[in-house]
Amino acid sequence: MEWYTIILLFFVLLIFFVLIGVPIAFAFITVNIILSTIFIGFSSGAMNLVNSAFSSMTSFSITPIPLFILMGEVLFHSGLVLKMLDVISKLLGKLPSRLSILANITGTMFAALSGSAVANAAMLGSALTPEMLRRGYHIKMIIGPILAAGSLAIIIPPSTVTILLGSVGQISVGDLLIAGILPGLMITVMFLIYYIFLGVKNPSLAPRYEIDNSTWKERIRLLIQYVLPAVLLIGTVLGLIFFGIATPTESAAIGALGSIILPMFYGRFNKKMIQNSVLGTLKISSMILLILAASAGFSQLLAFSGATRGLISVVLALDIPSIVTIIFMLLVILLLGTFIEPMSIVMITIPLFVPVVAVLGYDLVWFGIIALICLSIGNVTPPFGMLLFTIKGVIPSSVTLKEVYKSVINVVVIQMIAVIILILFPEIVTWLPSLRAN
Amino acid sequence: GGNEDEANGSENSNDGNENVAAENANNENENENENANEPANDGETYTLSVVLSLDEDNPQMLSFPIFTEIVEAESDGRIQIDYVGGPEAIPPFTQGEAVQNGTVDMGWVAGSYYADVVPEVLGLSFSQLEYEEEVERGSIEYISRFHEEKMNTKAIGRAGKGNFALHVGKDIEVNSTADFEGLDIRGTANYVPVIEAVGANAIALEAGEIYSSLERGLIDGYAWTNYALPELGAQEITGSQIMPYFNEADQMILANLDVWNDLPEDLQEIITNAAIDAYLESRDMVEEILAEERIEMEEAGVQYVELEDADRFEELVEENSWAWLAERVDNIEEMEEYFKQ
Amino acid sequence: MDIFKKVTKVVNRYVTMLENILLTISGVFLISMLLTVCIGVGSRAIFNNSILWTNELASYLMLGTVFLAAPWVLRKNAHIIVDIFTYKLKGKSLRFNTILVSIIAGVACAIYFWFSFNITLNHYNNGTVNMGSFPWPRFALYIPMVIGFFFLIVRFLVMIITNLFGIQEKIEEEDPLEQVNNLLQ
Ligand code: NA
Numbered sequence: 017m018e019w020y021t022i023i024l025l026f027f028v029l030l031i032f033f034v035l036i037g038v039p040i041a042f043a044f045i046t047v048n049i050i051l052s053t054i055f056i057g058f059s060s061g062a063m064n065l066v067n068s069a070f071s072s073m074t075s076f077s078i079t080p081i082p083l084f085i086l087m088g089e090v091l092f093h094s095g096l097v098l099k100m101l102d103v104i105s106k107l108l109g110k111l112p113s114r115l116s117i118l119a120n121i122t123g124t125m126f127a128a129l130s131g132s133a134v135a136n137a138a139m140l141g142s143a144l145t146p147e148m149l150r151r152g153y154h155i156k157m158i159i160g161p162i163l164a165a166g167s168l169a170i171i172i173p174p175s176t177v178t179i180l181l182g183s184v185g186q187i188s189v190g191d192l193l194i195a196g197i198l199p200g201l202m203i204t205v206m207f208l209i210y211y212i213f214l215g216v217k218n219p220s221l222a223p224r225y226e227i228d229n230s231t232w233k234e235r236i237r238l239l240i241q242y243v244l245p246a247v248l249l250i251g252t253v254l255g256l257i258f259f260g261i262a263t264p265t266e267s268a269a270i271g272a273l274g275s276i277i278l279p280m281f282y283g284r285f286n287k288k289m290i291q292n293s294v295l296g297t298l299k300i301s302s303m304i305l306l307i308l309a310a311s312a313g314f315s316q317l318l319a320f321s322g323a324t325r326g327l328i329s330v331v332l333a334l335d336i337p338s339i340v341t342i343i344f345m346l347l348v349i350l351l352l353g354t355f356i357e358p359m360s361i362v363m364i365t366i367p368l369f370v371p372v373v374a375v376l377g378y379d380l381v382w383f384g385i386i387a388l389i390c391l392s393i394g395n396v397t398p399p400f401g402m403l404l405f406t407i408k409g410v411i412p413s414s415v416t417l418k419e420v421y422k423s424v425i426n427v428v429v430i431q432m433i434a435v436i437i438l439i440l441f442p443e444i445v446t447w448l449p450s451l452r453a454n
Numbered sequence: 455g456g457n458e459d460e461a462n463g464s465e466n467s468n469d470g471n472e473n474v475a476a477e478n479a480n481n482e483n484e485n486e487n488e489n490a491n492e493p494a495n496d497g498e499t500y501t502l503s504v505v506l507s508l509d510e511d512n513p514q515m516l517s518f519p520i521f522t523e524i525v526e527a528e529s530d531g532r533i534q535i536d537y538v539g540g541p542e543a544i545p546p547f548t549q550g551e552a553v554q555n556g557t558v559d560m561g562w563v564a565g566s567y568y569a570d571v572v573p574e575v576l577g578l579s580f581s582q583l584e585y586e587e588e589v590e591r592g593s594i595e596y597i598s599r600f601h602e603e604k605m606n607t608k609a610i611g612r613a614g615k616g617n618f619a620l621h622v623g624k625d626i627e628v629n630s631t632a633d634f635e636g637l638d639i640r641g642t643a644n645y646v647p648v649i650e651a652v653g654a655n656a657i658a659l660e661a662g663e664i665y666s667s668l669e670r671g672l673i674d675g676y677a678w679t680n681y682a683l684p685e686l687g688a689q690e691i692t693g694s695q696i697m698p699y700f701n702e703a704d705q706m707i708l709a710n711l712d713v714w715n716d717l718p719e720d721l722q723e724i725i726t727n728a729a730i731d732a733y734l735e736s737r738d739m740v741e742e743i744l745a746e747e748r749i750e751m752e753e754a755g756v757q758y759v760e761l762e763d764a765d766r767f768e769e770l771v772e773e774n775s776w777a778w779l780a781e782r783v784d785n786i787e788e789m790e791e792y793f794k795q
Numbered sequence: 796m797d798i799f800k801k802v803t804k805v806v807n808r809y810v811t812m813l814e815n816i817l818l819t820i821s822g823v824f825l826i827s828m829l830l831t832v833c834i835g836v837g838s839r840a841i842f843n844n845s846i847l848w849t850n851e852l853a854s855y856l857m858l859g860t861v862f863l864a865a866p867w868v869l870r871k872n873a874h875i876i877v878d879i880f881t882y883k884l885k886g887k888s889l890r891f892n893t894i895l896v897s898i899i900a901g902v903a904c905a906i907y908f909w910f911s912f913n914i915t916l917n918h919y920n921n922g923t924v925n926m927g928s929f930p931w932p933r934f935a936l937y938i939p940m941v942i943g944f945f946f947l948i949v950r951f952l953v954m955i956i957t958n959l960f961g962i963q964e965k966i967e968e969e970d971p972l973e974q975v976n977n978l979l980q
């Protein structure tokens with residue numbers, strides 16, 4: 017079989033099972049069994065698949081995932097995150113597009129506390145949308161910042177998708193996490209500028225309103241009481257990774273432990289909170305890591321069948337600038353992103369793309385971060401976008417689909433601009449990890 | 455004792471061959487086995503799929519292309535070698551099982567990766583003999599028995615020459631055995647007895663994790679072969695390679711036992727001899743690579759440090775390696791006769 | 796038919812209960828994993844000695860966490876599905892789709908179950924023990940996978956039967972921890 021026939025076979029089968037509604041994890045194992053029967057033989061192939069699943073699940077690079085998820089879940093379920101939202105709202109004072117900016121800034125903060133785009137968007141959406149609507153905000157000013165906040169959760173560490181990408185592509189997970197900080201902040205600033213600009217240009221989009229003016233003394237007390245501890249927690253987790261004091265797994269464990277201890281000081285620690293956090297963690301981790309276990313066999317079969325090497329040799333023989341190849345890969349990610357969620361795209365494309373990127377001589381961390389932004393774009397593009405579904409759940413049904421799509425366009429465009437900036441100035445990605453090395 | 459066991463070894467290998475013959479007689483046409491000593495050309499072509507435990511261009515895999523060339527030439531094309539991939543195709547730690555269950559027909563696999571199934575394979579790591587001597591004594595045949603019994607594979611031969619060395623990071627100075635005390639050193643099963651003997655802690659990490667772990671100061675050093683360092687990116691992060699070198703590389707050439715038994719005897723012989731020839735040819739190249747690499751590494755600032763108490767280090771290595779193995783195999787005296795001087 | 800429905804209902808209840816027990820163990824594994832890594836960090840920071848087994852134990856606990864929670868996640872319908880073609884299905888065609896998907900996924904799980912069971916059995920019979928820093932018995936590490944795939948098959952079977960015979964089976968969503976507590980008392 018030619019390599020392109022093999023690749024076609026892999027993806028046609030996978031997409032068929034996915035589209036008839038087989039859950040992604042089980043679609044992977046179904047396709048694995050079919051393909052390993054073809055390329056290896058039924059029983060030895062199946063034994064190999066079981067060993068692959070075991071081997072991928074006991075890899076130390078993915079052990080941070082459940083721990084980071086637990087950290088986010090505890091902070092959400094203890095109500096500390098909502099309290100922080102409240103405090104930051106008081107701190108902001110009078111600003112154009114005040115609530116949009118609030119969503120943006122807190123979204124960025126929560127992105128640094130949580131690895132889950134959906135949790136981030138859902139939390140902000142349900143907390144802020146009623147207030148925004150009551151204040152007469154235009155739907156564009158509501159949906160955009162909340163989608164943006166969700167997207168940032170993937171890029172700003174900690175991020176489950178980042179860890180998966182590092183583990184599947186064999187890129188340093190620590191470097192990837194650290195490399196996400198600057199691009200994440202850059203995108204936050206781009207969103208901030210955009211929404212302030214909209215609010216100034218057309219105040220009717222975000223009508224100003226009177227706010228209770230608390231004293232500066234009160235604001236600082238609230239800041240120290242509710243925001244500072246969380247900022248310290250984030251700083252500790254990232255600092256441990258950055259300075260090489262602890263592995264990502266150890267940092268995640270320290271972060272999770274910190275997030276469990278923190279609510280004790282606010283009297284928010286109880287059995288129900290822990291139970292809900294653990295159940296939430298189990299649900300998300302099991303769902304994500306089962307896909308990882310199942311897809312490990314898939315990417316190894318791609319290599320085993322000769323498809324990966326075939327693709328690489330052809331790409332290398334192509335007479336096109338290598339950046340065109342990179343852009344082509346990003347377009348594939350964007351295209352898949354219209355109907356598949358980010359994690360599965362990582363599992364499908366990264367094993368095929370990363371060897372090519374490495375052979376072309378590009379920085380893998382740089383490619384990883386740009387791929388992550390493209391993945392987070394896919395999260396908001398119709399028809400299938402986890403964040404779109406989340407948004408639909410929190411906005412009133414009177415809002416038309418057309419209005420939603422219009423707001424999505426802004427988010428997509430701004431992130432596309434970010435991708436172009438990072439392609440032109442790769443140092444924005446590679447600078448922090450390079451500091452780490454010295 | 456050595457002579458007696460040599461005799462045992464060859465006896466056993468004869469047994470092995472008889473079994474092969476018997477099985478072939480049952481399974482396939484009998485003509486082939488009646489003339490077992492003549493090249494029994496059944497006209498059939500055998501394609502053998504191969505997985506490697508390291509990337510194809512890693513110098514530790516040097517013997518593979520040589521082996522392929524010899525086998526395909528000597529067999530007049532009756533054996534075709536089909537390279538299916540490296541660690542990306544089958545996870546390194548499951549490659550032993552992949553050969554066992556027939557996912558691939560052959561593998562260039564590090565013994566320590568499957569030593570939990572066949573701990574005897576570590577004898578090859580702790581061996582004090584040159585390969586020629588091992589071949590003469592039948593040491594590989596002896597070790598193969600355990601592979602056949604416990605994991606349905608034939609151990610055909612060593613895959614490559616190499617000694618091990620301990621390496622430490624840039625900010626760490628080691629001049630004597632005592633300086634290792636308390637250091638965290640990366641090392642899989644075959645290194646553990648030595649790392650523990652010098653008072654350091656052994657941490658099992660995959661080869662791919664060595665660079666980032668040392669860079670972050672999570673480990674103070676790592677055990678690896680004394681060459682193939684640039685493949686780890688080691689010149690950027692290594693302070694010094696510590697000598698003397700110790701023990702032997704544990705890369706093995708394995709074949710699935712059923713596949714092996716299905717091969718006509720003349721082809722088995724071609725493969726066995728090709729494995730030996732490929733080893734010997736690559737062994738000379740390893741010396742060159744080592745010398746060239748040393749120049750490259752020294753230019754990058756890596757030091758080559760000889761321990762002040764080198765004798766003591768070598769003593770510790772010998773004692774601890776075999777004592778450690780003795781706790782994990784049932785037949786340590788027999789093993790020592792095959793691998794000790 | 797009435798008896799059949801009753802039997803299905805009872806079976807479903809017991810399967811659900813077992814899933815909840817597995818879920819509870821999975822939760823214990825998660826917390827143990829957190830503590831294990833923390834103990835590793837602490838011993839490295841305070842006593843400057845590496846506890847080698849903590850890294851490995853953490854990853855084995857994670858494996859257990861994932862596979863023991865998987866059947867519950869399936870019952871909760873929380874595995875990721877791309878439903879751009881199937882979200883409109885209703886009534887009979889929805890039931891047909893559910894049965895089809897459950898058969899495909901159930902067979903795939905059965906194959907993974909069978910081979911992981913065999914590998915576990917082999918490791919048990921051979922007494923395979925890890926060679927690294929701690930002698931983990933290999934068969935024990937595979938057990939959560941075997942159990943996980945087994946209960947995934949069972950859950951898919953329940954889904955096939957209830958959809959095939961149109962049994963509207965609403966399981967009262969009891970708090971899983973409460974249920975286990977009640978069971979223990
Ligand atoms: Na995040």
Ligand code: NA
Binds near residue numbers: 353356396399
């Ligand atoms: Na999408």
